[in-house]
Each structure stands twice: as structure tokens, then as C-alpha cells.
Amino acid sequence: MAGKEYRTITDVKGPLVFLNKTEPVAFGEIVELRLTDGSMKNGQVLDTSDDLVVVQVFEGTAGVDRTTGVKFLGDVFKLPVSNDLVGRILDGAGRPRDGGPEIIADGKADIIGAAINPYARQSPHDFIQTGISAIDCCTTLVRGQKLPIFSASGLPHNDIALQIARQAKLTASDEQFIVVFCAMGITAEEYNFFRSDLERTGALENAVLFVNLADDPAVERLITPRLALTAAEYLAFEHDYHVLVIYTDVTNYCDALRQIGAAREEVPGRRGYPGYMYTDLAMLYERAGLVKGKKGSITQFPILTMPGDDITHPIPDLSGYITEGQIVISRELHGSGIYPPINVLPSLSRLMGGTIGEKTTREDHKSVSDQMYAAYAQGRELRGLVAIVGEDALNERDKQLLSFSGLFEDKFLRQGRYEDRSIDETLDLCWELMSTIETKYLVRLDQQWIDKYHPDNKE
Amino acid sequence: MSKNGQIYRISGPVVTAIGLNAKMYDVVRVGDEGLMGEVIELHGEKAVIQVYEDTSGVRPGEPVTNTGQTLSVQLGPGLLTQIYDGIQRPLPILLEKMGTFITRGVDADGLDQEKKWTFEPTAKKGDKVEGGHVVGTVQETETIAHKIMIPPNTSGTIKSIKGGDFTVSETVCVLDDGTEIAMMQRWPVRAPRPFKQKYAPDTPLVTGMRILDFLFPLAKGGAAGIPGPFGSGKTVTQQSLAKFSDAQIVVYIGCGERGNEMTEVLDEFPELIDPNTGKPLMNRTVMIANTSNMPVAAREASVYTGITIAEYFRDMGYDVALMADSTSRWAEAMREISSRLEEMPGEEGYPAYLSSRLAEFYERAGRVETLEGEDGSVTVIGAVSPPGGDISEPVSQGTLRIVKVFWGLDAPLARQRHFPAINWLNSYSLYPQSLDQWFKDNIAADFPEVRTEISSLLQVEAELQEIVQLVGSDALPVDQQLTLEVARMIREYFLQQNAFHEIDAFTGVQQQYLMAKAILTFQSEAKNAIEAGGMLEDVVNVPARSNLMRSRFEDNYLDRIEGLVADMTKEIAAAAEEN
Numbered sequence A: 001m002a003g004k005e006y007r008t009i010t011d012v013k014g015p016l017v018f019l020n021k022t023e024p025v026a027f028g029e030i031v032e033l034r035l036t037d038g039s040m041k042n043g044q045v046l047d048t049s050d051d052l053v054v055v056q057v058f059e060g061t062a063g064v065d066r067t068t069g070v071k072f073l074g075d076v077f078k079l080p081v082s083n084d085l086v087g088r089i090l091d092g093a094g095r096p097r098d099g100g101p102e103i104i105a106d107g108k109a110d111i112i113g114a115a116i117n118p119y120a121r122q123s124p125h126d127f128i129q130t131g132i133s134a135i136d137c138c139t140t141l142v143r144g145q146k147l148p149i150f151s152a153s154g155l156p157h158n159d160i161a162l163q164i165a166r167q168a169k170l171t172a173s174d175e176q177f178i179v180v181f182c183a184m185g186i187t188a189e190e191y192n193f194f195r196s197d198l199e200r201t202g203a204l205e206n207a208v209l210f211v212n213l214a215d216d217p218a219v220e221r222l223i224t225p226r227l228a229l230t231a232a233e234y235l236a237f238e239h240d241y242h243v244l245v246i247y248t249d250v251t252n253y254c255d256a257l258r259q260i261g262a263a264r265e266e267v268p269g270r271r272g273y274p275g276y277m278y279t280d281l282a283m284l285y286e287r288a289g290l291v292k293g294k295k296g297s298i299t300q301f302p303i304l305t306m307p308g309d310d311i312t313h314p315i316p317d318l319s320g321y322i323t324e325g326q327i328v329i330s331r332e333l334h335g336s337g338i339y340p341p342i343n344v345l346p347s348l349s350r351l352m353g354g355t356i357g358e359k360t361t362r363e364d365h366k367s368v369s370d371q372m373y374a375a376y377a378q379g380r381e382l383r384g385l386v387a388i389v390g391e392d393a394l395n396e397r398d399k400q401l402l403s404f405s406g407l408f409e410d411k412f413l414r415q416g417r418y419e420d421r422s423i424d425e426t427l428d429l430c431w432e433l434m435s436t437i438e439t440k441y442l443v444r445l446d447q448q449w450i451d452k453y454h455p456d457n458k459e
Numbered sequence B: 001m002s003k004n005g006q007i008y009r010i011s012g013p014v015v016t017a018i019g020l021n022a023k024m025y026d027v028v029r030v031g032d033e034g035l036m037g038e039v040i041e042l043h044g045e046k047a048v049i050q051v052y053e054d055t056s057g058v059r060p061g062e063p064v065t066n067t068g069q070t071l072s073v074q075l076g077p078g079l080l081t082q083i084y085d086g087i088q089r090p091l092p093i094l095l096e097k098m099g100t101f102i103t104r105g106v107d108a109d110g111l112d113q114e115k116k117w118t119f120e121p122t123a124k125k126g127d128k129v130e131g132g133h134v135v136g137t138v139q140e141t142e143t144i145a146h147k148i149m150i151p152p153n154t155s156g157t158i159k160s161i162k163g164g165d166f167t168v169s170e171t172v173c174v175l176d177d178g179t180e181i182a183m184m185q186r187w188p189v190r191a192p193r194p195f196k197q198k199y200a201p202d203t204p205l206v207t208g209m210r211i212l213d214f215l216f217p218l219a220k221g222g223a224a225g226i227p228g229p230f231g232s233g234k235t236v237t238q239q240s241l242a243k244f245s246d247a248q249i250v251v252y253i254g255c256g257e258r259g260n261e262m263t264e265v266l267d268e269f270p271e272l273i274d275p276n277t278g279k280p281l282m283n284r285t286v287m288i289a290n291t292s293n294m295p296v297a298a299r300e301a302s303v304y305t306g307i308t309i310a311e312y313f314r315d316m317g318y319d320v321a322l323m324a325d326s327t328s329r330w331a332e333a334m335r336e337i338s339s340r341l342e343e344m345p346g347e348e349g350y351p352a353y354l355s356s357r358l359a360e361f362y363e364r365a366g367r368v369e370t371l372e373g374e375d376g377s378v379t380v381i382g383a384v385s386p387p388g389g390d391i392s393e394p395v396s397q398g399t400l401r402i403v404k405v406f407w408g409l410d411a412p413l414a415r416q417r418h419f420p421a422i423n424w425l426n427s428y429s430l431y432p433q434s435l436d437q438w439f440k441d442n443i444a445a446d447f448p449e450v451r452t453e454i455s456s457l458l459q460v461e462a463e464l465q466e467i468v469q470l471v472g473s474d475a476l477p478v479d480q481q482l483t484l485e486v487a488r489m490i491r492e493y494f495l496q497q498n499a500f501h502e503i504d505a506f507t508g509v510q511q512q513y514l515m516a517k518a519i520l521t522f523q524s525e526a527k528n529a530i531e532a533g534g535m536l537e538d539v540v541n542v543p544a545r546s547n548l549m550r551s552r553f554e555d556n557y558l559d560r561i562e563g564l565v566a567d568m569t570k571e572i573a574a575a576a577e578e579n
């Protein structure tokens, strides 16, 4: 059946091509289109029946007409996988982009990816030290977690992602991470920024890059992350790698999804995004974790930009419903010149509670992060009041909290792009800053940790 | 038309077949790999099928075979401690057959067909029996005796019955008309199991969560909805209920949520001890995990699979609690299928029948007289995940119209790390009236009054807070400042409860009552002391009060609380005298 070329296109609409009178075509089958000028495009079957086949064309339908030849390749989309992927740069459809040879495949893996049997999963609880205080102390990253960055346009999410990629390490062992990087519709400039940083630090040799840029076909973005995650699964579960998958920008991915939905005239959900977007995103985000009996792991670090800085927008909202927490970047902090501008208040790591403590980080970590969070939240709230009633109207406790909130941003949050703080350094810094508040107001700290770690008691 | 047809069209999980002789809800095998599906629509000679497995690679023209059965579950010994996917395939078996990833085309029985169970007859030859009558028991786990019942719609006189070790499909009892009864029965998941009559609930489901039991109690046989934005604590609350509530059987459905959350339950429950029986929690638990990335059609089925299992245990006379996390994902599965069917959409793209499906589901909760005349109940607690946390959307609204208990989780509270982040101002329970007798008889005669006092203090606080926002708390008269202090104590000492703290996670109702009384004692003593000339600052900061509050994290608090209150009373009085 593969091999026969049809010229039976009836309609072309957006990224979709409709054709009839074919042999039975499989759902999800890969399609090749030959245009009159001889150029080729790729697509995938979205709907198939005896009468009508709907094909989604990855490169867009520019130039497609009724005389375009359509060939069904007899199989669903698969990625050739092999250990040789490591060190390679591929395009958004999985073809070499680095001028290197084709990948010699050990096998082919279906890119849709099957769900991990929940019974086969192993709970993640290995602490990853990122060297960034705000993350390590307040939203601890755990190996096997999916922890997105909720950012917005013009904010330094890429710097943060790269800093994490450079610095992420386990404190409990010397196992290394390799990076699978997936670009979806980002600019060439952003991409070069990532690539040159990975190159400079030598991480590129141990990375796999899948690249779909802003001027690459939008619909291709729907497969790029699937390719990246397929590579990640292969490397993690067949070759024991600990894989850190960074993909950016999920917002571009969702917009491509919306485009297909509109072309199919589906009933749209909120803000025009398809009703199945939750499920679709889950099929990406859930491809993270650890499984029993395998050494490797997949940790996901997706980046998304919140349209209009709105966290209730469907893209961050549905993501938050699937991922295991989020790191929220703040325009306000960025505006006051703080890097990394992480707003710890709406940020959360759901796997933190089961991870931190004596065995992995330090015995006082939980107590310290609760107190840092509470004091900062209260201090921030007081800023509003001070704007109305003035600082003199505050009582002593509130004055201390207010001043702490400034220190928190200036000393704790703020750090260099190449500053790699150990968890001990981070926690010691917390104690130093908290000691500016009288101990009687630090109600969330356990007395035993005050006795042991408070600067007044340490000397 | 015959038992065999062929595929005409494939659109994701929806497949259309022609030439198939089918009734609605028949289970069919689709394609060369025999994927499992269910007929959900008939159009002339076309049958529309929702397929429970991924359909990539399937082609028109491949065969479709009707099994002639409707989607049903296997009921009998072996359900407890098991974890299933949405169509009752045991995940451990799938792991064995498929490896780490869930592939497709594999069939698996819900109940182990090989394992032998020891059946002890409780009925004897010559007994007249009807559907729902118990004829024997199997000690399924350490704590649960599984009662073997005559399947509904069956009756007769027992011709023979024998004890001993049997597999679930072997005959243990024969009726005079030759009907053979095995320990296993089947039931179609979309039909409620029969009972004699429904009763009004009169007993609380004690959850050990103070805000729930004390302020917004749920009745055994009742239904509750927990809506909340992401990260507000729906799953943590549901898991706490699964751990600590005083149901005899728990059915936990992970419907379209995270894989790791199910793993967590699997890791934790066998280690955790049921506070009500002293035995591992797993013994009373059945789990269903159809995570967000598993096929949506099976997600749609998962809640029915779960509630049918719950009803089955109810029919044995047990109190069953069912948690569904999250019903929004179930509704979305309906929406996804409906849109593939090109049905006319209702609000926000959901099918027009969304609210009736929600109602039918929650209606399967209830306290009933079983066919045998016993008392049994199914309590349903559904999490709801409204987009953007805004509950004006169809699933939240459809749920709130039916359930009598609303536990509203709230993002600002979660952000303040006030857990459980249940908003005490907009949550409600319509059960207190029917449950107050129980609280009066079992806890204290003035229980309803104490509850009213506590909730009105919280109301007053909300009003005062509005003023404080404008002028600061120092501008308030001293009695109102004291009210704020008392309300803060309610929030920090009583409402906040750490689900991960060994001791704090569960509080019995007796202790809840004493804690509430302790707060009221503090209020009245502080008021007296201030009237006697004490300074507010001194009176509220007596060390014995913080000692009272902090000690709730320690063992034997229930026994110590009266002494701690007495100490506090003394110190407050002393604080007044100092001036």
C-alpha cells in the first residue's frame, strides 16, 4: 500500500488537506506530499474513513493544490533512536540540522508515547541542587519531577533555565544529567543563546537538541516535543541516563494546537483553545518520572509565557493542573533589577515536602523555608499598608518584617547568573537574614533549630 | 447485520463500524488487535464506538466483533488492595504483560481467576434466597469479611451449598432450578445496583479533619464536592479522607490526574495504619487509576467502574466512601467524546447531558436498606477542577446543584499556606440538622451551640478585617481586638491542620469539641480579665495559651487538654491581677 501516490485532494483548509478515494489509511499514519514544483511536505492522518481522509500538514499547506501527490507511508510517526542521538542537533521533525550524518537507528520508537503504568512508577525523592537559592530553599526540584517555569514575554526565563541546566546536580551522588532541549517556535536569537551557552560549557556534547524556530512551520511544533520526549525516554529507560528535558515555549505549542482545532471547525473551549488541550498537554508532561527497575530518569523543565501575565489563562492554568508545581517569574521583581526574579509566593514544588530534610538537604530546611515564606509574605503585604498609613504607624514586629522583605529580595533572591550556592550556603544565608527579626516573632522555627543554627547561638 | 462488522471511520478514540449488529453499550473488539470499545451511538446501519485504547495505526476495513456483553465489572473476592485502570484491568497484571508502558490489545480479568479463597457458608440447604441475600463469607483481608451474595434478579431455594477453597468462578451454591452461584458476579457499570429503599442520612462520616467534621460535616451516604484551583489541596484532602475517614471500605478513583499521585498512595497505604481498626489501610481500599495520559474513553468509564464496586460493598452492609479526583477530568472526557461525535454542544462545549450525568452519578450515593435488609451506604466525594479556579463554570455548577456539602478550596488561603485551604466563609453543609442528634448523643449536648459560636466568630472577624484593612487593628476598641485574637486562634489552632503531620493529621470529634471549647474558654476568660483591668497584650500572650496550642502536635492531647486549659485560665487571671 505504501508507495501509491494519490491525486485526490478535494479541499485544503489552513494546515489541513482533505482527500478521498484512497485505499484504507491508518489513523495517525504518516503522509508525504509532493508539490507540483517537486518540493516535499510531511503530514499525519487525523481522521480516516472509506470516504474521506483528513491530513494535517506539518509544514503548512502553502503551495498545495489539487494536483499535489499524496503518499501514505504505512506507519505512524516514529523516531529513529540510538545512543548516537547524544550530541546531535535535529530539526523540529527530527532531521539532522547540524550537517551531521543521518542517525543510524538501533530501533524506532512511536513518538506519541504510551502512558507509564502508574503501578510501574517509582516515587521521586532525590534532591536536585540547582544552586539557585529561591528554588533550592522554597520550591525544591526533585529528580523525576515536572516543574514548569511560568514566565512572560521579556523576562529572563531562558537565563534561569540555562543556569539550572549548568548547575543542576545531585548532592547525594555524582550522577550527571544530560540535557534534551526542545525549541518550539522561539526566535533564532533565543535559540543561539541556548546553543552557545551549552556549547561553551561543554554540555552540548552531552545534549540532544530538537529545534523548531519561529519561522519554521507552526504545525510541526505539535511533533517536536514528542520527538524530544521520545528521545528522552529512550535515553533514560534504555541507556540509564538522567535526562533533564527543557522545552520552550509551551505557549507556541498550544497556539499550534489551537490552529488545528480551528481548521477542523471544532467547538472551541476557553479562549479558542481546544477542549482536549488538558489531555494533550498531559501526554507531554506525564512523560516524566522514574520507573521501577530502571536506573534513568526524566525531569522536565517546561517553559511557558503567560499571555498578558495572566496565570488564569488556559495555558498556565491547564499546565498547573498537570505539573508538580510551578516556578513563577515576576515582572515586578525583574523591573526592580533582581535576578532571578522568582516570586516564591505563587511558586510551589509539590514534591518538596516528601524530599527535603536531614537525609537529603538539611534537618532545618522545612522549618526554615516555612519561616522564610511566611515572613516574606507578611512583609510584602505590609508594603501595601505602608503606602497608605506610612511606616511610622507600624508596630515593631511589622517594621522588622517589612525590612526583612527587602533583604529577602536583595540578598536571598538576588544572585549572579554564574553563582552556584550550595544548599548549606542557601540555608545559612536564610538564618542570617532571619536573624534581623527578633526570635520571638519567628514562630515557625523549631526551637531546636534556633538553638543550633541561629547566628546568635552559633558563635 | 451480524456479530461481525467492519471499521468505516476512525477519529481518535471514536470509531464508526458498519454491518455490526449491536445494541447500545455493547462491548466490542475493534480492529486486528481487538481493542476494547463500547457502542455509544447507533445511526442507521452505523454503530459509533468509543475505544478504550489508543487507535493509532488502525485502518478502515479492519474487523469489529460484538461480544454481546455490556461494559461490566467482575465483583467478588480479590477487589480489595487492587489497583485497576478505568475498565477494571489490574495494573499489576498489565505491568506483567506489557512492561513499563501501557500498550494495547491486552485483556485482563478484574479478579484473579486462579486464586483460591476459603468460602464459609452462612446459608444452608433448603433456605429460600433472593438477589442480594448473603449465602457465605470469605475473609478477604485481615479486616474485611467479603460477603458472597446471590446476584440481583436471581432467586430460589438452595439445593446444595459447600464450604472450602474455591476460585471465584467455581460453583459454591446451587439453587433448585439448577442455577449455579459462584463467588464472582458481573454487573454493568452504567446501571445502579438495586436496593430496597433509601434512608435519610443520620450519621456523620467522621473524617478527622477539624474544619470538615466540626463546621461542614458530611453524612454517611451523602455527597460532597471539593472545587478548587490547581495546587489548592484537592488531592491532599481526598487522600486524607481516604486515610482517616471512618468508612469501612474506600474506593479511590484517580480520574485523569497524575501518575505519581497514585504511586504515592500505593507506597503509603500499605504502611499506614487505619486509626479505626489498627490494621494497614490498604486492607479496605480499592484503587482505580486512569491517569491524564491514559485513554480518555477509559477515563470516562472509570467513575462508573468505581461507583459500581462501591455499591457492591454497600450491598454487603458496609459503609463505603468513594473519592473521585477529579470529576472535571471525567466531564472533559465526556466533552471530548461528544465533540468527536459532532454532537450539538451545550455550555463551554460540554455535552447538553453533562448535568444529568453528574446528577445520575451523585445519585448513586446514599444510605440504603440493602436487599437483605441491612444498612449500607455509599458516600461520594468529588473533586472539581474549575478552569482558572472560577466556579461559575458548568461542572462546578452542575455539581453544586446536587451535592449537599460544598468544601470550597481557595487560592489565597493556599498561598498563605493556610491548610486545608477550605474557605470557611463560603463553604457549607446542608447536613447539620440531620446530624445534630448524633453529635448531641455521642459528643456533647451543646455541640450545635458551640459550632454556631465558632462560626459566628469567624463571620464577625471577616467584617472586622474589612475595617482593619483601612485603619489598622490598633484603631479598634479593645473588645473587638480581642475578637480578632480569638478568631486568629480559631484559624491557627483549629482550622489549620497539617495533613502530613503524624498526629495533627487526624483529630477525633471528641477532641475537636474540646479544642473548640478551649477557644471559647479563652475568649470568656480573656474578656473577664480585661474587664478586671488586664492589658490585652498581657492577657492574650500568656505562655500557657501557646502551650495549649502547640501541644496539639503531641501524643495524648485529648487527655491533656483539660489540664492545659486550666493552666491557661490561671495565667490569664494572674495577668489581670498584675495590673
Ligand SMILES: Nc1ncnc2c1ncn2[C@@H]1O[C@H](COP(=O)(O)OP(=O)(O)OP(=O)(O)O)[C@@H](O)[C@H]1O
Pocket: A320, A321, A322, A349, A350, A351, A353, B228, B229, B230, B231, B232, B233, B234, B235, B236, B237, B257, B385, B419, B420, B421, B497, B498, B499, B500
Ligand atoms: N492539608 C494540607 N496540609 C499540608 N499541606 C497541604 C495541605 N493541602 C495542600 N497542601 C499543599 O498544597 C499542595 C497542593 O495540594 P494538592 O496537590 O492537593 O492540590 P490540588 O488541588 O489537588 O491541585 P491539582 O488540581 O493541580 O491536582 C501540596 O503539595 C501541599 O504542599
Ligand SMILES: [Mg+2]
Pocket: B234, B235, B236, B257, B325
Ligand atoms: Mg490534585
